[in-house]
Amino acid sequence: MSNENREVILSIKHVDITFEVGHKKKLVAVKDANFDIYKGETFALVGESGSGKTTLGRAIMRINPCSAGEIEFEGKRISGKISKEEDRNVVRNIQMIFQDPAASLNERATIDYCVSEGLYNFHLYKDEAERVAKVDKALEDVGLLPEHKSRYPHEFSGGQRQRVGIARAMIMEPKFIVADEPISALDVSIRAQVLNLMNKLKVERNLTYLFIAHDLSVVRFIADRIAVIHHGEIVEIAESETLFEYPIHPYTIALLSTVPMPDPLVEKNRKHIVYDPSQLDQSGEAREMRELRPGHFVYCTSKEFADYEEKITKMEQERNEKAL
Amino acid sequence: MMEEKNVNSANNENDLFGFAAFDKYESEHIAAPQYSYWKSVWRTFIKNKFTVCVAIVMLILVGFSLIQPSISGYDPLIAPNVTDESMRFQQPSREHIFGTDNVGNEVFDVVWAGARNSIIISFVCTFINMVIGITVGAVWGFSKKMDKWMIEVYNVVSNVPFLLLAMILSYVMGAGMGTLIFVMCVTDWIFVAFFIRTQTMIIRDREYNLASKCLGTSTWTMIKNNILPYLISVIMTYIARMIPSLISYEVFLSYMGLGLGVTKASLGRMISIYTSYMNGYPHLFWIPVTVLAMLSISLYIVGQRLADAADPRTHM
Amino acid sequence: MSEEKKVIISAKDVEVKFRVRDKYLTAIRNVSLDLYEGETFAIVGESGSGKSVFTKTFTGMLESNGMISNGSVMFHGTDLTKLKKDKDWEGIRGAKIATIFQDPMTSLNPIRTIGFQITEVIEKHQKVSKTEAKKQAIEMMERVGIPDAANRFDEYPFQYSGGMRQRIVIAIALSCHPEILICDEPTTALDVTIQAQIIDLIRSLQKELGFTTLYITHDLGVVANVADRVGVMYGGQIIEYGTVEEIFFDPRHPYTWALLSSLPQIGEKGKDLYYITGTPPSLFNKIKGDAFAPRNEHALNIDFQEEPPFFQVSDTHFAKTWLLDPRAPKVEKPEEICDLHEKIQRMTDKGGAFYVE
Numbered sequence: 001m002s003n004e005n006r007e008v009i010l011s012i013k014h015v016d017i018t019f020e021v022g023h024k025k026k027l028v029a030v031k032d033a034n035f036d037i038y039k040g041e042t043f044a045l046v047g048e049s050g051s052g053k054t055t056l057g058r059a060i061m062r063i064n065p066c067s068a069g070e071i072e073f074e075g076k077r078i079s080g081k082i083s084k085e086e087d088r089n090v091v092r093n094i095q096m097i098f099q100d101p102a103a104s105l106n107e108r109a110t111i112d113y114c115v116s117e118g119l120y121n122f123h124l125y126k127d128e129a130e131r132v133a134k135v136d137k138a139l140e141d142v143g144l145l146p147e148h149k150s151r152y153p154h155e156f157s158g159g160q161r162q163r164v165g166i167a168r169a170m171i172m173e174p175k176f177i178v179a180d181e182p183i184s185a186l187d188v189s190i191r192a193q194v195l196n197l198m199n200k201l202k203v204e205r206n207l208t209y210l211f212i213a214h215d216l217s218v219v220r221f222i223a224d225r226i227a228v229i230h231h232g233e234i235v236e237i238a239e240s241e242t243l244f245e246y247p248i249h250p251y252t253i254a255l256l257s258t259v260p261m262p263d264p265l266v267e268k269n270r271k272h273i274v275y276d277p278s279q280l281d282q283s284g285e286a287r288e289m290r291e292l293r294p295g296h297f298v299y300c301t302s303k304e305f306a307d308y309e310e311k312i313t314k315m316e317q318e319r320n321e322k323a324l
Numbered sequence: 325m326m327e328e329k330n331v332n333s334a335n336n337e338n339d340l341f342g343f344a345a346f347d348k349y350e351s352e353h354i355a356a357p358q359y360s361y362w363k364s365v366w367r368t369f370i371k372n373k374f375t376v377c378v379a380i381v382m383l384i385l386v387g388f389s390l391i392q393p394s395i396s397g398y399d400p401l402i403a404p405n406v407t408d409e410s411m412r413f414q415q416p417s418r419e420h421i422f423g424t425d426n427v428g429n430e431v432f433d434v435v436w437a438g439a440r441n442s443i444i445i446s447f448v449c450t451f452i453n454m455v456i457g458i459t460v461g462a463v464w465g466f467s468k469k470m471d472k473w474m475i476e477v478y479n480v481v482s483n484v485p486f487l488l489l490a491m492i493l494s495y496v497m498g499a500g501m502g503t504l505i506f507v508m509c510v511t512d513w514i515f516v517a518f519f520i521r522t523q524t525m526i527i528r529d530r531e532y533n534l535a536s537k538c539l540g541t542s543t544w545t546m547i548k549n550n551i552l553p554y555l556i557s558v559i560m561t562y563i564a565r566m567i568p569s570l571i572s573y574e575v576f577l578s579y580m581g582l583g584l585g586v587t588k589a590s591l592g593r594m595i596s597i598y599t600s601y602m603n604g605y606p607h608l609f610w611i612p613v614t615v616l617a618m619l620s621i622s623l624y625i626v627g628q629r630l631a632d633a634a635d636p637r638t639h640m
Numbered sequence: 641m642s643e644e645k646k647v648i649i650s651a652k653d654v655e656v657k658f659r660v661r662d663k664y665l666t667a668i669r670n671v672s673l674d675l676y677e678g679e680t681f682a683i684v685g686e687s688g689s690g691k692s693v694f695t696k697t698f699t700g701m702l703e704s705n706g707m708i709s710n711g712s713v714m715f716h717g718t719d720l721t722k723l724k725k726d727k728d729w730e731g732i733r734g735a736k737i738a739t740i741f742q743d744p745m746t747s748l749n750p751i752r753t754i755g756f757q758i759t760e761v762i763e764k765h766q767k768v769s770k771t772e773a774k775k776q777a778i779e780m781m782e783r784v785g786i787p788d789a790a791n792r793f794d795e796y797p798f799q800y801s802g803g804m805r806q807r808i809v810i811a812i813a814l815s816c817h818p819e820i821l822i823c824d825e826p827t828t829a830l831d832v833t834i835q836a837q838i839i840d841l842i843r844s845l846q847k848e849l850g851f852t853t854l855y856i857t858h859d860l861g862v863v864a865n866v867a868d869r870v871g872v873m874y875g876g877q878i879i880e881y882g883t884v885e886e887i888f889f890d891p892r893h894p895y896t897w898a899l900l901s902s903l904p905q906i907g908e909k910g911k912d913l914y915y916i917t918g919t920p921p922s923l924f925n926k927i928k929g930d931a932f933a934p935r936n937e938h939a940l941n942i943d944f945q946e947e948p949p950f951f952q953v954s955d956t957h958f959a960k961t962w963l964l965d966p967r968a969p970k971v972e973k974p975e976e977i978c979d980l981h982e983k984i985q986r987m988t989d990k991g992g993a994f995y996v997e
Binding site: 048049157158159160187188189190191192193195196199200214215216217218220221222240254255257258259260261262263264265266267268270272274275 | 832836837858860867899903907917
């Protein structure tokens with residue numbers, strides 16, 4: 001699929017995010033993140049805890065400031081200082097689904113208020129009747145019932161609460177959703193339902209997702225493109241199938257080797273690969289994103305790039321031979 | 325797959341092993357009865373018998389203090405029996421429930437009139453302190469800019485010696501109820517504000533507040549709907565401590581002669597006058613002190629129990 | 641499992657009750673389980689299924705409001721349910737049966753050095769001299785993969801990373817050569833790459849030291865990797881158990897089907913994942929019949945009335961569902977998990993995908 005003629009909805013341009021820790025010490029959470037997200041796709045950001053994936057997601061929500069670079073939404077800068085009107089525009093169009101539904105809902109407010117909060121803030125209804133209708137519809141869309149409105153969050157199960165969280169975001173009719181590990185806090189039997197729901201809503205409303213996850217197995221199912229982030233650096237970006245078939249960065253390979261497969265025969269012969277950064281090019285040359293194949297980017301030095309090029313060509317040949 | 329009913333032996337067995345109806349939405353219903361915060365607070369509060377007893381004692385004491393003085397019409401400037409020697413220093417009896425004092429007044433009337441003023445002053449001061457303190461404290465806790473200079477204000481104000489301030493103000497403004505209320509509010513609110521600021525800062529960055537921010541909720545709405553409802557219990561605890569302590573303050577200031585003027589009945593001044601008759605007529609001292617103690621303790625206990633009941637962790 | 645396998649610990653009809661606000665709730669409902677020497681048994685279940693509570697009866701670690709109201713746990717001729725005082729447990733808990741918990745920090749003392757904490761256990765259980773204990777401790781640290789163990793001996797837990805801390809917990813647990821190691825979600829709090837390393841470590845140590853492992857987890861992927869046999873828990877009961885191949889390739893209980901087929905690993909892009917509605921049962925309510933019935937689209941009328949017995953599928957495979965009764969209609973397992981092995985092989989065969997070498 002060629003990416004040139006697809007419409008870019010969100011653009012992260014050489015973004016650095018640093019935090020001050022104590023006296024003049026700086027913690028670099030995200031370093032030189034640079035990628036575009038196209039309209040209508042699900043873009044996954046995968047990394048371990050502390051990799052900076054949540055920080056980057058929150059920078060899009062304007063919770064964390066960028067210390068360098070810019071974030072653009074529909075061609076307009078949304079990072080740094082922007083006017084109040086633009087800020088409201090961002091809030092309406094970009095919404096977030098949080099990881100822990102228990103922590104992200106106001107325990108002292110009814111579901112009616114939780115779901116209506118955005119409507120109140122922007123006065124997105126003509127009269128009370130329209131607001132009620134909108135809330136009922138939003139709850140129905142996520143498989144909840146109108147009778148739930150007078151209930152409080154603690155009365156719900158984890159899966160139901162997460163669906164309230166989704167309803168609250170969807171009622172704003174956003175174009176872009178940042179979903180920060182939306183299923184990792186849920187019981188296993190409930191995860192599938194939430195994933196299906198997110199997919200259904202995406203198709204119905206032509207949404208774009210930034211799906212943040214630590215788990216590649218989930219991402220394979222839901223994402224169109226995947227970026228792998230490690231210690232604040234995005235090391236590889238590719239279409240989902242490409243990343244699973246031709247992973248090239250050693251960290252991606254290590255990460256893939258640890259995805260548990262529900263098959264004892266396969267799993268028992270599995271070798272877990274440990275990522276060893278010392279195997280990378282130590283020449284000190286600055287790394288940058290280089291395009292290895294169309295749409296397949298790797299963060300590397302020129303020497304590494306040559307190695308990767310050789311490796312991927314070999315992989316392709318092997319696959320072709322196998323196919324024959 | 326669903327309707328694959330195989331041939332089975334007996335009819336009822338056929339029934340038992342038939343597929344049950346399956347409703348996708350069945351599991352979404354919540355069976356538990358509707359939850360209501362204030363109803364649960366009330367239910368938790370009245371569950372403990374001791375609490376209910378103390379609450380009744382408190383209501384009787386407060387009610388009596390507020391109502392009895394208007395029935396007795398006690399006025400500290402008028403002592404109708406002052407000329408009647410026989411009416412002085414009567415021991416408590418059927419006619420004189422709490423006995424009479426040095427000028428022949430019924431101690432019963434004097435005590436309730438004094439208690440009324442103490443209660444009114446402490447309630448009014450608590451209300452003013454809380455309203456100012458909570459408003460300022462919530463904004464203070466939210467705004468990082470405001471925090472920088474408010475901390476300095478706090479350091480200065482909280483170090484002003486209270487007694488000195490009370491003395492100067494009562495000389496400048498003259499003794500009276502207004503002065504007393506002013507004295508007890510002029511610095512106290514900042515402690516409430518500081519307390520609320522710290523509490524606000526603790527819950528300010530919780531995820532549900534981030535979620536509200538992402539939905540475009542304004543700071544004021546967040547204070548109203550996200551912060552204050554979480555602080556009900558700790559605010560209640562604060563009030564439970566503040567009301568009795570302000571009653572004691574009033575008594576103390578009046579005892580020192582800095583409080584209410586001679587035109588108003590006051591427990592503090594009463595105790596200070598009666599102290600001199602301690603040797604011969606101890607009841608004159610012990611009765612007002614006992615009423616004061618019972619009032620303070622019952623108010624404190626009821627407040628604490630209400631605060632406990634207001635904590636949703638105790639609801640079940 | 642072959643017949644000669646020796647049973648090391650045997651739980652029979654264990655029932656555990658908790659007293660919560662003047663009410664008794666039953667967390668474990670008549671669970672029986674035999675562990676064989678040297679095997680790895682995995683208990684899979686969601687939160688609230690009772691998997692942790694059940695294994696706590698093996699070490700007498702139930703919370704103070706819980707009690708074993710019925711059944712027995714036989715270990716070397718002793719009924720562990722009869723042991724009450726901490727003194728009775730001496731020589732068993734931590735010595736013969738050791739536990740690794742989810743969060744390593746709960747098992748480590750933050751103000752004591754790592755070295756102290758390991759030697760303390762060795763001295764206590766093996767009655768050896770200080771220098772000997774230190775020697776053993778450093779050996780153990782090297783064994784669990786702590787680089788430069790001698791120098792890191794005197795460091796404190798906060799100076800270790802999460803994965804390293806979990807290695808230390810394993811070192812402590814294994815330092816008195818236990819016969820049974822209970823791993824209670826040992827990797828849930830860790831990152832995926834570290835998780836794999838810890839699993840590999842436990843496996844290689846098991847090969848070397850020959851202990852029996854009881855794994856508790858909610859992650860079927862982990863189960864496939866580590867287990868010889870698997871028990872699936874739901875609503876305070878084991879509802880199906882068998883060898884790992886039987887559970888993955890020939891599951892019989894609808895709940896096991898649901899768990900397997902809702903895994904995103906086997907989902908096909910663009911299609912919905914299989915899912916079950918509702919939530920696991922609350923232990924506050926009395927469970928009648930089959931606990932899974934309200935969420936089961938294949939539920940029979942009898943499921944709501946009578947608890948199913950265990951039906952035998954093979955010598956080693958048992959499932960507690962009325963669907964196995966000869967009178968029950970035939971229900972096929974969901975399409976998603978038919979030919980699971982072929983499906984996953986196709987996925988991994990491609991080469992890169994999930995990287996199988």
